[in-house]
Amino acid sequence: MENHNGSKHQFFYSIGLSYKKADAEIRGKFSLDTVAQTRLLEQAKTEGIKSLFVTSTCNRTEIYGYAEHPYQLIKLLCENSNGTVEDFQKVAYVYKNQEAISHLFRVGTGLDSQILGDFEIISQIRNGFAEARAIGLSNAFMERLVNAVIQASKKIKNETEISSGATSVSFASVQYIIKNVPDIGNKNILLFGTGKIGRNTCENLVKHTKNEHITLINRTKDKAEKLAGKLNLIVKDYSELHIELQKADVVVVATGAQNPTIDKAILNLKKPMLILDLSIPKNVHENVKDLEGVTLIHMDHLSQMTDETLENRKAHIPAAESIIEEIKEEFVAWTKARKFAPTINALKEKLNTIKNSELDFQSKKIANFNEEQAEIISSRIIQKITTHFANHLKNEDTMVDESIDWIEKVFQIETNSK
Numbered sequence: 001m002e003n004h005n006g007s008k009h010q011f012f013y014s015i016g017l018s019y020k021k022a023d024a025e026i027r028g029k030f031s032l033d034t035v036a037q038t039r040l041l042e043q044a045k046t047e048g049i050k051s052l053f054v055t056s057t058c059n060r061t062e063i064y065g066y067a068e069h070p071y072q073l074i075k076l077l078c079e080n081s082n083g084t085v086e087d088f089q090k091v092a093y094v095y096k097n098q099e100a101i102s103h104l105f106r107v108g109t110g111l112d113s114q115i116l117g118d119f120e121i122i123s124q125i126r127n128g129f130a131e132a133r134a135i136g137l138s139n140a141f142m143e144r145l146v147n148a149v150i151q152a153s154k155k156i157k158n159e160t161e162i163s164s165g166a167t168s169v170s171f172a173s174v175q176y177i178i179k180n181v182p183d184i185g186n187k188n189i190l191l192f193g194t195g196k197i198g199r200n201t202c203e204n205l206v207k208h209t210k211n212e213h214i215t216l217i218n219r220t221k222d223k224a225e226k227l228a229g230k231l232n233l234i235v236k237d238y239s240e241l242h243i244e245l246q247k248a249d250v251v252v253v254a255t256g257a258q259n260p261t262i263d264k265a266i267l268n269l270k271k272p273m274l275i276l277d278l279s280i281p282k283n284v285h286e287n288v289k290d291l292e293g294v295t296l297i298h299m300d301h302l303s304q305m306t307d308e309t310l311e312n313r314k315a316h317i318p319a320a321e322s323i324i325e326e327i328k329e330e331f332v333a334w335t336k337a338r339k340f341a342p343t344i345n346a347l348k349e350k351l352n353t354i355k356n357s358e359l360d361f362q363s364k365k366i367a368n369f370n371e372e373q374a375e376i377i378s379s380r381i382i383q384k385i386t387t388h389f390a391n392h393l394k395n396e397d398t399m400v401d402e403s404i405d406w407i408e409k410v411f412q413i414e415t416n417s418k
Contacts, residue, residue, distance in 0.1 A: 010068060014099075021091040024280060027060070030081045031056050031058075044065070055128045065137075066139075101332075104125075125150075126146070144335075152327040152328075160320050162319075171200075174208050181274055187250055190247075190250070194224050202233070245266060255283050256279070264288045264294075273293060276299075277296065340403075349413075
């Protein structure tokens with residue numbers, strides 16, 4: 001996997017952390033909003049990194065890119081988030097070359113998602129790569145890899161049932177509310193934040209609770225009004241948040257704020273309240289649990305809820321993995337061919353130079369020399385020789401880099417890949 005971007009000392013890495021080892025608090029420290037992601041990309045370019053992209057969701061933050069050492073990428077992440085190298089070392093992972101490729105395929109196809117079969121991540125990968133490409137942080141290898149992952153994601157979605165049934169954090173949150181709040185149809189529900197998870201949760205609330213007392217609040221009011229218009233809900237100004245909190249029986253928080261926006265100081269309660277925090281970083285301070293009657297549930301708890309739908313999805317994992325292997329093999333074959341193509345072309349050119357020199361010599365030395373026939377025969381021999389070398393380099397057991405070096409030394413050729 002070396003040498004895809006022009007240096008034998010560069011390797012393809014995936015570094016990051018996810019829900020598997022990092023809890024919501026730690027993930028919050030390393031989360032990157034759009035401004036931080038752009039800043040990270042610009043810093044990477046300044047520091048001489050040629051190809052890199054970033055994904056940051058509620059479940060994971062990852063960097064995929066080329067570096068001489070993974071610490072270059074870890075440093076970028078820590079310097080553009082609130083995370084530290086010490087925190088990273090406790091919960092993070094570093095994958096290199098083939099392992100990094102395999103990891104991206106599993107992430108992009110929903111097999112590594114907190115809720116199996118969640119395909120939202122592929123659009124975030126696509127968008128992350130598009131932003132990196134727009135500022136010149138991409139190469140042919142990365143473009144081909146991302147496209148292969150997108151292809152695998154589509155094929156798995158179309159040809160398996162791994163995403164069948166209604167299962168998502170937003171759906172799980174509504175199911176939790178229904179199971180734990182009696183007479184939910186007559187309770188006051190407040191939804192704070194109308195991003196993607198907030199919108200999905202809101203739509204599920206309307207669909208499954210038949211509640212007509214749902215109020216929306218968003219920092220940007222027009223976004224809340226647009227959603228409320230579709231669902232016939234109430235919208236209040238952000239300035240009225242503290243008032244609406246006192247009225248609410250159930251509060252769903254799904255904002256993109258980097259610090260908690262709700263704590264016990266803002267709550268003045270005389271009745272029980274269920275708060276669901278679907279935000280990363282957490283947007284509800286843990287101290288609300290000090291208040292009598294307050295129940296705080298975070299998205300990590302909701303994601304662990306297993307039901308029949310998730311069990312049914314697991315049966316389709318082998319079919320999804322088979323699709324991944326098929327498309328990944330095609331990609332790896334492309335990378336190998338792309339890697340040794342300059343050497344094979346240089347070898348052919350070197351043999352043709354030898355051939356032309358010898359034909360010129362023999363045509364002067366031998367009377368009635370049939371140069372046309374000699375040209376045909378020698379060209380066919382060269383083709384057969386180069387094909388043998390190409391087949392050797394394509395072989396799975398071949399140490400490609402060592403073989404390329406050997407061919408270039410023996411035939412005294414140089415390629416532009418160096």
